[in-house]
Amino acid sequence: MSFEFTPQEQTRVKLAHLGGVQLDPIGHADLAVIAVLSSVYFVNFAAVAFLVRNRNYPPLKSKYPFLMAAIMISMFIYFLGDLVLKAHVHVRGRVLSNCMLFCVWMRIIFGAYMVSVLTTIRSYALFCIFLCNRAFRGKYACCAAAMATVLAIVFVIVTYTMPGAQTVRYVPLIEMCSMSYAYRAVVQGLLWLVWIINAAINFRLRNITSSFNESREMFVACAAVFTLLAFNTVILYTHPLYPTNMALRITETLCSHMIANFLWWFIMFRSMYNCAIHRDTYLAEWKDKLVRDGLQKQYQIARTDPFSVTVVSVASSNVAKLVSLPRGMVTDHDGFDARTSFSRHSMVSERTPHMRHVDDGLWRPESARQHTNPAFLFSPHSPPNPVEHSSSTSTVNDSTAPLTRYDFPLPPKSA
Incomplete structure (x- = not known):
């Protein structure tokens, strides 16, 4: 041509x-x-x-x-x-x-x-x-x-x-x-x-x-x-x-x-x-920035902050309600995290009216049923110190009064 x-x-x-x-x-x-x-x-x-x-x-x-x-x-x-x-x-x-x-x-x-x-x-x-x-x-x-x-x-x-x-x-x-x-x-x-x-x-x-x-x-x-x-x-x-x-x-x-x-x-x-x-x-800077901004889920990156927020569902006797909890409450020791895998909300079953009297299985996520490791990072018998483990991304306040806006059952106050 x-x-x-x-x-x-x-x-x-x-x-x-x-x-x-x-x-x-x-x-x-x-x-x-x-x-x-x-x-x-x-x-x-x-x-x-x-x-x-x-x-x-x-x-x-x-x-x-x-x-x-x-x-x-x-x-x-x-x-x-x-x-x-x-x-x-x-x-x-x-x-x-x-x-x-x-x-x-x-x-x-x-x-x-x-x-x-x-x-x-x-x-x-x-x-x-x-x-x-x-x-x-x-x-x-x-x-x-x-x-x-x-x-x-x-x-x-x-x-x-x-x-x-x-x-x-x-x-x-x-x-x-x-x-x-x-x-x-x-x-x-x-x-x-x-x-x-x-x-x-x-x-x-x-x-x-x-x-x-x-x-x-x-x-x-x-x-x-x-x-x-x-x-x-x-x-x-x-x-x-x-x-x-x-x-x-x-x-x-x-x-x-x-x-x-x-x-x-x-x-x-x-x-x-x-x-x-x-x-x-x-890569290190990229992951650090994601952790600071709380965007690990969106980018499918494993978390480095064990107390970042995870949304779970609490089934009361009348209605299922959503609660924001630190990730450590609903994560196995094997590292499985429903949030980073784009799975649905982890499911939690309340077996008694008083959250302090239930067994360790209360906080087991539904997605973790696939796993054989029964050990968990948290159970209601030994709650973490809310001040020591507080996170900048946590949506749960330390005081009791603001928790009412999350509309989930609270344990009764001690006499």
Whole structure:
């Protein structure tokens, strides 16, 4: 493929001029764009390989490595589709002139839409963890994947039911793929919808207490993408044949992919850099910060503070009630902790009206029934000193009066 002003390219420019289209020839500027972005994606794929190889490193694992790898692959597919739609290469031959393949399937569905929907799913995963206190797996992950798939299927059905002239078609005169105004509206509407959903999720995440600024990362992503979407929408309707203008097609391509790559690296750079350069030191700092902020559950990191709060359920004779207790009360010596494993609340059964007269099995969590070790760190016969073992994250006050707001049965006062 030549990027020189060959006789064949001169003929293409003249034919376009006769048809009333001012066409800038494909030249070295297009080659430079291809070379620069190809180099960027080469580095990106090396980073993805490093990410997947170190996917069990906790700071990287918390970033959803396979999801971020899929986003990068979709960005590259989007880049390949852009090369054809924006005429950075000569759109000739049976393969490259297949506009439905490159523009619809590669650039839109497996490119722009996939990047957008995977980023939204990542936001939804944070929503499940930080606001719903549920792991992003099982029905939550399946529901998100199903909704994304259904939306893509609807888009494909709309694409193939519309007349060919109203979607994407090949224009032999200028050797380019052309997208109709109606189909541009469908595509832009799909992308705007996905990112509005993403923004709504991140709005709900705005007040989460996060050690590593996940909400800030996604806010920056939404702000940058909305700016890019607005720019692309304006270009699509004010300059419908913008690929014929060298300055516009280069600007649009560079902006799209530089912003997309910036967002990916904005999320991943710190963890990947420290994994490569300061692996052990950063991991220790990362875990310490989680312990201070009380976010071990969200990041699935084993606790180092045995008196952090664990929520348990106390079943009275009338109604089950929730109580916040130090973790040491409901944890086996074998280290099993229902909170760090995303399990449901530990269950506690009250056998008598007076908590001080029950046996040691009172505080045994339901999840610990799977374990054979009967030893526990705490029993009602030997309660820990509330002052000595108080924790900054504890929700149980030392005085008796404020405990009434937790609505759980208290032992009667001694005569």
